[in-house]
């Protein structure tokens with residue numbers, strides 16, 4: 001079902017500082033995008049088959065602002081690429097894994113995304129992602 005790691009989402013307080021750091025590691029900034037539905041600004045760095053996705057909250061109500069408040073900056077989620085997201089969600093649920101999103105919703109980078117519930121994923125916030133690029 002899972003093809004590869006689509007991206008690793010990392011919560012940062014300041015996107016520009018985050019960008020500077022990953023550029024120092026030699027990664028190249030691909031794009032910056034705002035996702036109003038998630039109240040985040042996102043910066044992408046391709047890294048092989050995957051991307052580093054830096055997430056900065058644009059509102060105190062943003063899930064990213066809440067995550068930073070609780071746990072500080074750092075890895076927020078791991079996104080696995082799947083070919084057919086609705087089918088993957090049906091299969092995941094049939095396998096007894098709880099979902100946060102029962103239906104795909106639009107994410108950054110023109111992807112369709114859905115989150116699994118961390119209570120049934122050993123504490124890791126897992127996103128399933130249908131890449132459309």
Ligand code: CO
Pocket residue numbers: 007009053077079107127
């Ligand atoms: Co993501």
